[in-house]
Amino acid sequence: MALDPKPVDALTESEAADELTRLADEIAAHDIRYYQDEAPTVSDAAYDALKQRNAAIEARFPHLVRENSPSLKVGAARAEKFAPVEHGTPMLSLDNMFSEAEALEFDARIKRFLRLPDEPIAYTAEPKIDGLSASLRYEKGLLAQGATRGDGRVGEDVTANLRTLKEIPHRLKGSGWPEVIEIRGEVYLGHAEFAALNEAALAAGERTYANPRNAASGSLRQIDPSITARRPLRFFAYAWGLVSAPFAETQWQALQALKAWGFQITPQARRVEGAEGLIAAYRELEAERPHLGFDIDGVVYKVDRLDWQGRLGFVSRSPRWAIAHKFPAQQARTVLEGIEIQVGRTGSLTPVARLHPVTVGGVVVKNATLHNADEIARLDVRIGDTVVLQRAGDVIPQILRVIPEERPRDAQPYRFPEVCPCHLKTPVARETTSGGAETVVRRCTGEFACPFQRVEHLKHFVSRRAFDIEGLGEKQLQAFFEEGLVREPADIFRLARDEAALQALREREGYGETSVRNLAASIEARRRISLDRFIYSLGVRHIGETTAITLARGYGSASAFLKAMDEVAARDEAAMAELDALDQVGEAVIEAAAAYFAEDHNRRIVQALVEQLDIQDAEQPKSDTAVAGKTVVFTGALERMTRDEAKAQAEALGAKVASSVSKKTDIVVAGPGAGSKLKTAADLGVQVMTEEEWLAMVAG
Numbered sequence: 001m002a003l004d005p006k007p008v009d010a011l012t013e014s015e016a017a018d019e020l021t022r023l024a025d026e027i028a029a030h031d032i033r034y035y036q037d038e039a040p041t042v043s044d045a046a047y048d049a050l051k052q053r054n055a056a057i058e059a060r061f062p063h064l065v066r067e068n069s070p071s072l073k074v075g076a077a078r079a080e081k082f083a084p085v086e087h088g089t090p091m092l093s094l095d096n097m098f099s100e101a102e103a104l105e106f107d108a109r110i111k112r113f114l115r116l117p118d119e120p121i122a123y124t125a126e127p128k129i130d131g132l133s134a135s136l137r138y139e140k141g142l143l144a145q146g147a148t149r150g151d152g153r154v155g156e157d158v159t160a161n162l163r164t165l166k167e168i169p170h171r172l173k174g175s176g177w178p179e180v181i182e183i184r185g186e187v188y189l190g191h192a193e194f195a196a197l198n199e200a201a202l203a204a205g206e207r208t209y210a211n212p213r214n215a216a217s218g219s220l221r222q223i224d225p226s227i228t229a230r231r232p233l234r235f236f237a238y239a240w241g242l243v244s245a246p247f248a249e250t251q252w253q254a255l256q257a258l259k260a261w262g263f264q265i266t267p268q269a270r271r272v273e274g275a276e277g278l279i280a281a282y283r284e285l286e287a288e289r290p291h292l293g294f295d296i297d298g299v300v301y302k303v304d305r306l307d308w309q310g311r312l313g314f315v316s317r318s319p320r321w322a323i324a325h326k327f328p329a330q331q332a333r334t335v336l337e338g339i340e341i342q343v344g345r346t347g348s349l350t351p352v353a354r355l356h357p358v359t360v361g362g363v364v365v366k367n368a369t370l371h372n373a374d375e376i377a378r379l380d381v382r383i384g385d386t387v388v389l390q391r392a393g394d395v396i397p398q399i400l401r402v403i404p405e406e407r408p409r410d411a412q413p414y415r416f417p418e419v420c421p422c423h424l425k426t427p428v429a430r431e432t433t434s435g436g437a438e439t440v441v442r443r444c445t446g447e448f449a450c451p452f453q454r455v456e457h458l459k460h461f462v463s464r465r466a467f468d469i470e471g472l473g474e475k476q477l478q479a480f481f482e483e484g485l486v487r488e489p490a491d492i493f494r495l496a497r498d499e500a501a502l503q504a505l506r507e508r509e510g511y512g513e514t515s516v517r518n519l520a521a522s523i524e525a526r527r528r529i530s531l532d533r534f535i536y537s538l539g540v541r542h543i544g545e546t547t548a549i550t551l552a553r554g555y556g557s558a559s560a561f562l563k564a565m566d567e568v569a570a571r572d573e574a575a576m577a578e579l580d581a582l583d584q585v586g587e588a589v590i591e592a593a594a595a596y597f598a599e600d601h602n603r604r605i606v607q608a609l610v611e612q613l614d615i616q617d618a619e620q621p622k623s624d625t626a627v628a629g630k631t632v633v634f635t636g637a638l639e640r641m642t643r644d645e646a647k648a649q650a651e652a653l654g655a656k657v658a659s660s661v662s663k664k665t666d667i668v669v670a671g672p673g674a675g676s677k678l679k680t681a682a683d684l685g686v687q688v689m690t691e692e693e694w695l696a697m698v699a700g
């Protein structure tokens with residue numbers, strides 16, 4: 001929107017008509033970026049402001065309302081990837097409001113409409129989850145179809161994807177559910193899961209998502225449901241569409257019914273009375289918001305009694321009985337004082353904005369990520385610019401845009417460094433995928449020789465799933481590195497036996513005799529290490545824990561592994577073929593291993609480390625059990641063990657655990673709620689057993 005647009009009251013009729021045309025185009029373009037590309041370019045607040053202006057102009061000039069007006073649309077057109085599904089009843093949207101005064105008006109309006117001037121009205125106040133809505137059709141208690149909202153009338157068929165969500169029951173529990181019911185709720189991603197997903201994407205050189213909502217939407221709308229299955233998507237149920245019979249008298253009862261049938265409902269939902277109750281709930285939820293672990297963007301108020309909801313009905317596309325009280329946008333303006341480059345463990349260069357400190361939503365923000373060079377170019381952000389900042393989904397602060405009017409005259413476009421900021425001045429390469437496509441990631445190729453990567457490598461080395469040395473966390477390690485006590489992994493083990501160094505430590509502030517003794521002891525305790533942890537700790541790109549286990553099993557001993565890696569680095573055909581033949585090892589792992597072990601520096605570091613350690617040979621999978629050598633797939637809910645336990649147990653007994661059913665599968669262990677895998681197993685004639693049967697078999 002143009003800055004300071006003319007007040008709606010001051011518009012002439014022809015200006016209003018022009019403005020409505022312009023707004024319709026602008027909103028439609030944002031809708032496409034939001035719904036189809038999952039890459040919005042404006043904040044929700046800015047988008048809401050456009051819609052509000054559109055509505056305000058239409059209210060003043062009702063005869064100018066266009067057939068394609070944004071106010072008459074709910075959501076946006078579907079993308080074409082999925083089959084269309086017509087909802088049994090439309091999925092509507094909610095009207096928004098932004099102030100406590102409007103909460104009073106809402107309550108007054110309800111009372112007026114119901115002609116109950118003196119009766120306090122009961123409402124539910126529920127967090128407005130910031131994800132994407134979905135509709136789940138259950139027939140006779142079984143999940144028959146799942147769809148996105150789409151344009152409100154017709155959505156996308158994402159049944160297979162929704163079935164992979166742990167919080168979506170395949171069969172309703174308990175009783176009392178109507179024979180046919182469309183259950184509605186929000187698919188979302190928690191903050192921790194969102195951060196982990198982006199971190200993994202970054203490490204793999206893939207694009208990251210801007211916020212949890214986009215990540216949830218992108219994860220759900222995958223052509224391949226097995227990708228959705230790997231994303232820890234969650235689901236809150238809060239409403240329903242078509243029902244074959246009524247099942248509750250109030251919204252509150254309905255929520256309890258949804259819970260009894262096996263859904264998660266928001267634990268923060270409350271039942272309150274009158275406008276004061278609404279406002280109190282709003283304030284409480286606003287205070288809880290930073291601690292919820294997932295994004296909410298407001299509070300939804302709903303008249304509790306369903307018969308009153310029925311009387312209140314709908315106005316155009318929103319219910320009259322409900323409204324969303326949105327939180328104010330957590331935005332602020334500040335000055336970009338500089339751009340610094342951070343080098344990650346794998347050498348990826350991430351530009352970080354250094355900002356003049358500013359408070360956004362109660363938190364002081366000094367830094368914001370700029371993601372990559374492309375993002376800097378897209379924003380055209382320059383040092384000295386005044387920028388609009390937002391705490392995206394309350395997690396990572398983001399720069400939304402630049403205020404061009406406030407750009408200092410001499411501001412220069414930022415030039416992304418062509419060399420790593422480390423002393424090696426290694427040229428940074430724009431990374432390409434195995435298919436040769438350019439990605440947005442730029443990487444320093446200096447590996448261990450690059451000091452930035454070295455600290456990150458060291459941190460990885462001592463992390464929980466690698467060497468996990470008690471008393472040696474990231475902070476201590478950073479300090480030890482800066483003081484020159486620890487420059488490479490082997491130094492940690494040398495330190496534990498170096499009396500002079502330990503003495504120096506004792507004299508340091510905050511370190512006493514006991515803590516130094518404990519540290520030395522916990523380092524000693526880790527000299528003995530399993531082969532897979534050792535491999536994982538090296539921090540070779542694409543060699544995560546699972547691949548490390550595969551490699552450990554495949555090669556058996558550290559010496560065999562290291563010999564093979566040297567050969568792979570020398571591009572020895574037989575060695576590469578042997579590596580390739582291991583389960584789940586592909587081109588990316590081979591290339592990463594070859595690059596890592598081709599580097600003299602890395603080889604020297606690994607050798608020095610090996611000399612300090614006692615690396616245990618990998619346990620060979622058993623070959624004398626009932627399931628040795630068999631490929632097993634677990635599907636549906638397991639009741640006696642977690643997935644991880646089941647997998648570890650099967651593998652310990654010499655079985656291979658796969659995630660999808662194919663001709664190579666020997667056994668499918670199916671728990672309640674098993675879906676398409678069960679069907680595939682039946683089609684392929686694969687043996688299917690229950691969890692009990694499986695446990696009996698492996699026990700005896």
Ligand code: IVH
Pocket residue numbers: 092093094095126127128129130131132133186238239300319322324
């Ligand atoms: S009730 C007829 N309850 O907000 C209205 N919606 O702007 C049915 N949302 O499409 C929706 N949390 O995606 C409802 N507790 C909640 C909600 C909620 C999030 C979303 C939902 C809906 C949008 C409306």
